Amino acid sequence: MAIISVETPDGIKKVEIEGDAPTEEEELLIQQTFFSDDAPAPSGPPDPATTPYSELKAYYQAQESTDEVSDIAPTVEGQVTDSGVRYEFGKRDTAQEQEEFLTQSMAQTLSSRTTVADIF
Numbered sequence: 001m002a003i004i005s006v007e008t009p010d011g012i013k014k015v016e017i018e019g020d021a022p023t024e025e026e027e028l029l030i031q032q033t034f035f036s037d038d039a040p041a042p043s044g045p046p047d048p049a050t051t052p053y054s055e056l057k058a059y060y061q062a063q064e065s066t067d068e069v070s071d072i073a074p075t076v077e078g079q080v081t082d083s084g085v086r087y088e089f090g091k092r093d094t095a096q097e098q099e100e101f102l103t104q105s106m107a108q109t110l111s112s113r114t115t116v117a118d119i120f
Contacts, residue, residue: 001016001018001019002016002017002019002020003015003016003017004017004022006030006034006049008034008035009034009035010034010047010050011047011050011051012050013034013048015030017113043065045059045060046059088101088105089101089102
């Protein structure tokens, strides 16, 4: 028994064969396994360990053009839309901590008539 390396479209694969060289039957099985047109297309991103850089670059550039980047859409008019501010606000556990954060971070933008209670 021997193990041979087979160069496939998905990278190099190791195959165990009976003798020192593959028989016709083993060659046919290798062809059907790794080079068949009926083989399912690989799902997900290519393997960075075995895929050439140029193919990886092309794949991810194609992904960028098809991925939709959604902005944060507020559910209530006047809600904070800056992701950094939303993150910092979300770290506050109690209503008092949230109110203090908003008072400190939004003091310049809040008008004198707007209270923190109006934001909640």
